[in-house]
Amino acid sequence: MRALRALSAFALLLPALALLPALAPSERAGVAVTANVTYTLVGRFLLANPSNSTVRDFVYVPLPQNTTFQRSYVVSMDPPPLRYAVDEDGNVYAIVQVEAGPGAKLWVRVEYRVSVAGYRLESAPRAWPPLETVRKYTRSSGYWNVYNGTLIDLAYRVAYADAPYDAARKLAEWAVNRVKYRVQFSRLGSDHAVARSPLDYAIVGDCVEVADVYVTMARILGIPARTAYGLLLTGREGRMWLNMSTAAEEGDRLIEHWGGHMWPQVYFVGVGWVDVDMLDGMQANVGIYSERHIVFGFEETKYFGSALSSVCVPSYLTVQYAEYEYRGGSP
Amino acid sequence: MRQVAALIFCAVAFAALATAQPNYWVALNYRVTFLGDGSALVEALFHPFTTDGRSLFGDPEVERSMNSSVAGFANYTLLMFSDNPRLLKHTPFLYEKRLHETVVCDVANTGSLSEFKGAYVLSARVYLNTSSYVKPLNGSTFEVKVRDSFTSVDVRSWIDVIEFRFEGAKLVGYRWEPPFARGPAEVGSNYLLWVNFNEPQAPDFYVFTLEAPGFAYVGEPPEVNATISSAEYDGSQLRVVVANPGPAGGYAYVRVIYEGGEQARKVYLKPGESREVVFPSVQGASAVLEVYSGDSLLEKRSVDLAAAQRERFPVPLYPPLIALSLAAVAVAACYLLRRGRRAVEAAPRQEPGTV
Numbered sequence: 001m002r003a004l005r006a007l008s009a010f011a012l013l014l015p016a017l018a019l020l021p022a023l024a025p026s027e028r029a030g031v032a033v034t035a036n037v038t039y040t041l042v043g044r045f046l047l048a049n050p051s052n053s054t055v056r057d058f059v060y061v062p063l064p065q066n067t068t069f070q071r072s073y074v075v076s077m078d079p080p081p082l083r084y085a086v087d088e089d090g091n092v093y094a095i096v097q098v099e100a101g102p103g104a105k106l107w108v109r110v111e112y113r114v115s116v117a118g119y120r121l122e123s124a125p126r127a128w129p130p131l132e133t134v135r136k137y138t139r140s141s142g143y144w145n146v147y148n149g150t151l152i153d154l155a156y157r158v159a160y161a162d163a164p165y166d167a168a169r170k171l172a173e174w175a176v177n178r179v180k181y182r183v184q185f186s187r188l189g190s191d192h193a194v195a196r197s198p199l200d201y202a203i204v205g206d207c208v209e210v211a212d213v214y215v216t217m218a219r220i221l222g223i224p225a226r227t228a229y230g231l232l233l234t235g236r237e238g239r240m241w242l243n244m245s246t247a248a249e250e251g252d253r254l255i256e257h258w259g260g261h262m263w264p265q266v267y268f269v270g271v272g273w274v275d276v277d278m279l280d281g282m283q284a285n286v287g288i289y290s291e292r293h294i295v296f297g298f299e300e301t302k303y304f305g306s307a308l309s310s311v312c313v314p315s316y317l318t319v320q321y322a323e324y325e326y327r328g329g330s331p
Numbered sequence: 332m333r334q335v336a337a338l339i340f341c342a343v344a345f346a347a348l349a350t351a352q353p354n355y356w357v358a359l360n361y362r363v364t365f366l367g368d369g370s371a372l373v374e375a376l377f378h379p380f381t382t383d384g385r386s387l388f389g390d391p392e393v394e395r396s397m398n399s400s401v402a403g404f405a406n407y408t409l410l411m412f413s414d415n416p417r418l419l420k421h422t423p424f425l426y427e428k429r430l431h432e433t434v435v436c437d438v439a440n441t442g443s444l445s446e447f448k449g450a451y452v453l454s455a456r457v458y459l460n461t462s463s464y465v466k467p468l469n470g471s472t473f474e475v476k477v478r479d480s481f482t483s484v485d486v487r488s489w490i491d492v493i494e495f496r497f498e499g500a501k502l503v504g505y506r507w508e509p510p511f512a513r514g515p516a517e518v519g520s521n522y523l524l525w526v527n528f529n530e531p532q533a534p535d536f537y538v539f540t541l542e543a544p545g546f547a548y549v550g551e552p553p554e555v556n557a558t559i560s561s562a563e564y565d566g567s568q569l570r571v572v573v574a575n576p577g578p579a580g581g582y583a584y585v586r587v588i589y590e591g592g593e594q595a596r597k598v599y600l601k602p603g604e605s606r607e608v609v610f611p612s613v614q615g616a617s618a619v620l621e622v623y624s625g626d627s628l629l630e631k632r633s634v635d636l637a638a639a640q641r642e643r644f645p646v647p648l649y650p651p652l653i654a655l656s657l658a659a660v661a662v663a664a665c666y667l668l669r670r671g672r673r674a675v676e677a678a679p680r681q682e683p684g685t686v
Contacts, residue, residue: 051382051439052383053439055439058487058530085509085531126611128594129595130593131593135597142406146599147417222597302483302484303410303414304484313486314487315487
């Protein structure tokens with residue numbers, strides 16, 4: 001359910017240190033909070049300079065975002081960030097400047113404090129959103145081709161409904177029962193993630209493909225949809241790691257020690273963005289969200305998704321190894 | 332006259348990310364010329380090189396790899412002018428090898444530009460009146476945003492040098508986003524040149540106010556010719572049937588505006604297909620229904636909700652009513668008939684003098 005690319009990404013609460021007392025995520029009408037956990041999350045990324053000359057490089061570090069169900073801030077970053085910036089979809093990230101001699105290696109270390117609320121949707125929203133919201137979040141893109149005839153036929157056959165919640169739910173039920181999980185090292189996009197088997201269709205790939213297919217089909221049905229990316233933790237405390245030189249060789253075993261993740265969200269009037277993480281327990285979780293998620297960003301409008309869904313993005317250097325350690329407790 | 336244009340895309344080139352392909356980077360220069368008819372001639376100049384700055388121009392393997400990336404580069408080019416390239420009108424892309432062109436790039440990220448001779452050039456004319464990044468202002472005056480689509484796709488990528496020319500289109504004003512990025516390095520009477528040595532100082536958007544005599548805003552063209560077949564209200568839900576009588580399939584937006592709110596749903600309609608859309612919690616005495624496709628308003632109709640409610644069962648209710656009425660008439664007729672017959676039948680039995 002996680003993949004190498006979906007790994008990482010995150011958001012920050014700029015110097016929101018002053019907001020510490022208000023760290024607990026806020027509640028929302030129609031939603032019941034099921035758990036609250038505050039994590040200390042430490043990320044370490046090993047970068048190498050493969051060239052024969054000294055390189056001064058900018059490294060882009062995704063940060064845990066602030067959402068209705070998540071509050072976060074950067075405790076420390078080494079080297080310190082040069083600047084915080086925001087991408088087109090509103091995701092905050094840090095830019096770090098480093099210098100590495102020929103063949104040299106260096107570490108980037110970040111520590112975050114993240115409060116996450118698990119929740120459950122208490123009602124089934126029925127109203128459709130305003131036109132501008134629909135226009136913005138149902139567009140076609142490189143990975144979400146809403147003009148794919150097969151997906152159009154499938155979406156209308158399996159999930160067309162009068163109310164957005166009903167359609168989202170039917171779609172999740174259809175999708176979760178057709179996942180043929182396989183860690184994928186390049187993003188297929190929904191066009192290439194749905195395969196026809198003798199009796200039915202299957203979604204082949206990992207969390208990214210499942211999310212791409214769901215978002216595409218939801219958009220085909222007129223439901224505003226996007227992806228969220230970040231980490232899916234296995235518990236309150238643990239460590240996850242990724243060695244780039246062995247990742248491809250590991251294949252599906254990668255998920256035994258790595259929790260990079262991507263999942264869909266749909267927009268309901270009166271509630272807002274609601275998570276649909278079908279791979280967390282392999283259920284049609286429309287509006288059922290565990291506190292083991294840490295959101296590093298969203299893909300909404302970008303045609304080719306976001307490069308910030310990677311752990312750490314250097315320009316000239318290469319990432320050799322990444323790890324996160326986390327420890328959660330009561331807020 | 333500047334010979335080289337200039338946009339350099341200093342990113343980890345696409346090819347470098349694909350392990351099956353040769354490992355190289357691509358210097359990418361753009362030249363954008365705004366014309367008087369409201370279109371823009373876009374030229375992308377590529378020059379492949381190794382990580383240590385050695386030119387790979389003419390290398391057969393790299394050339395094959397570059398050729399296979401043309402469609403991707405074309406898409407990036409269109410994404411500079413629209414977030415919906417499918418609906419952006421443009422001439423077919425021309426891909427050629429030009430020996431006389433020069434492409435520049437900061438090869439080693441040292442803050443100085445190196446020149447490469449020769450370029451693979453991808454060019455097309457883009458019709459800005461169909462761009463989702465164009466905002467009409469007044470007659471032939473409009474604002475156009477040119478996005479650094481490379482930064483948009485990959486945050487570590489940027490356009491190092493970009494030249495905008497104004498030939499027939501008059502530059503009224505310009506700005507860039509975000510504001511902390513650097514402005515143009517050169518400002519000429521009919522051109523602007525940006526030189527960005529790193530991503531943080533490169534704008535994400537270049538924004539121009541232009542006056543082009545031939546400009547007429549169109550917006551995103553419609554995909555289907557959809558129409559409203561019926562609308563029925565049951566006191567809370569508004570049921571709308573939208574039909575596509577045309578020969579092409581595509582998306583339409585059905586929108587209802589009512590007292591205190593609006594709702595919209597996007598539906599796909601195949602040729603000849605119709606689909607029912609349900610809007611819950613619609614309130615008030617009346618509502619306005621609209622159908623769009625692309626940016627075009629195809630139909631707008633007022634709906635008297637009170638009347639729609641009264642007429643909500645026109646077909647299912649009348650037959651039972653008629654049947655009931657007929658049955659009642661029949662029963663009454665039978666009753667009267669039987670009473671009459673009884674009266675007639677009873678008469679002979681009447682004994683004279685009785686009653």
